[in-house]
Amino acid sequence: xRKFAAALAAAxxxxxxxAGAQAYPERTITVVVPFSAGGPTDTVTRLVAEAxxxxxxxxxxxxxxxxxxxxxxxxxxxxxxxxGYSLLLHHIGMATSATLYRKLAYDTLNSFEYVGLVTEVxxxxxxxxxxxxxxxxxxxxxxxxxxxxxxxxxxxxxxASHLCGMLFMSAIGTPLVTVPYxxxxxxxxxxxxxxxxxxxxQSTNTTKQIQGGTIKAYAVTSAERLDVxxxxxxxxxxxxxxxxVGIWHGLxxxxxxxxxxxxxxxxxxxxxxxxPNVVARFAELGTKPSSEADATPAALKARLEGEIARWxxxxxxxxxxxx
Ligand code: MLT
Numbered sequence: 001x002r003k004f005a006a007a008l009a010a011a012x013x014x015x016x017x018x019a020g021a022q023a024y025p026e027r028t029i030t031v032v033v034p035f036s037a038g039g040p041t042d043t044v045t046r047l048v049a050e051a052x053x054x055x056x057x058x059x060x061x062x063x064x065x066x067x068x069x070x071x072x073x074x075x076x077x078x079x080x081x082x083x084g085y086s087l088l089l090h091h092i093g094m095a096t097s098a099t100l101y102r103k104l105a106y107d108t109l110n111s112f113e114y115v116g117l118v119t120e121v122x123x124x125x126x127x128x129x130x131x132x133x134x135x136x137x138x139x140x141x142x143x144x145x146x147x148x149x150x151x152x153x154x155x156x157x158x159x160a161s162h163l164c165g166m167l168f169m170s171a172i173g174t175p176l177v178t179v180p181y182x183x184x185x186x187x188x189x190x191x192x193x194x195x196x197x198x199x200x201x202q203s204t205n206t207t208k209q210i211q212g213g214t215i216k217a218y219a220v221t222s223a224e225r226l227d228v229x230x231x232x233x234x235x236x237x238x239x240x241x242x243x244x245v246g247i248w249h250g251l252x253x254x255x256x257x258x259x260x261x262x263x264x265x266x267x268x269x270x271x272x273x274x275x276p277n278v279v280a281r282f283a284e285l286g287t288k289p290s291s292e293a294d295a296t297p298a299a300l301k302a303r304l305e306g307e308i309a310r311w312x313x314x315x316x317x318x319x320x321x322x323x
Pocket of ligand 1: 035036039040041042093154155158159160161162182183184185201202
């Protein structure tokens with residue numbers, strides 16, 4: 001009799017779980033952005049969250065948890081309940097932090113479930129409006145001549161801006177003074193105010209400023225020029241082919257989130273990435289949504305694994321680690 005009761009209880013639990021997963025989502029979902037509000041990761045997330053909310057019929061709120069190059073926010077979601085109501089939208093930093101940080105509050109490949117890739121954003125090497133150099137070669141010469149005073153803003157070790165800055169400094173063979181922020185939103189404020197000299201930041205945060213002439217643009221890190229910034233050369237054209245990087249973004253859930261939930265989220269992400277407003281806004285900011293095939297758990301898993309392996313030797317050669 002006891003065995004039957006136990007089996008019945010287990011079946012009831014399984015049913016309620018499955019029913020819960022089928023009814024998902026039943027309440028507000030939180031997506032953590034591991035950087036300050038107003039930066040590129042925040043911009044991408046809010047556009048996608050708005051479109052996913054429409055598809056899912058539930059409110060999605062964005063919570064900014066900045067610090068330590070995105071690893072604080074990632075750690076927050078790694079510890080969250082795996083019920084589908086806490087998500088993380090993070091970028092290439094998920095892969096680079098696995099090497100940069102010798103102690104992380106999570107296991108990059110075992111603390112998350114995958115939903116899908118979201119977008120891949122080019123970076124732009126930019127400077128404050130009154131910075132002397134007018135082209136990338138001039139900037140390199142200026143940086144070498146003033147290496148103890150030129151300041152490079154980034155969003156902390158593990159950020160995309162940190163990675164691109166590291167590639168730039170490695171390419172020119174000159175370490176520069178770095179100024180970390182909790183996101184390149186606040187870093188942009190200081191660049192506009194002239195408190196910091198240069199930054200390598202995502203086009204989703206710099207395109208409007210460059211078009212408005214409020215900051216200087218030296219190059220884009222993509223293989224081709226951007227339609228929205230046709231006069232800005234690629235780093236390869238401008239003589240720094242080593243500085244080529246695309247900032248891919250992925251949507252994650254805590255390990256243990258049911259597959260039915262991550263699959264439902266992946267389907268919603270695919271719908272959101274075709275939303276006309278998302279497509280148009282991404283295009284205005286120099287990027288485009290990931291394809292339907294890439295907005296899947298398998299594609300994100302493969303990208304993260306491949307990128308950890310790709311960046312490990314590059315980071316080790318640069319010798320930049322977080323203590
Ligand atoms: C980065 O540098 O990783 C991002 O631009 C930070 C941010 O989104 O604020």
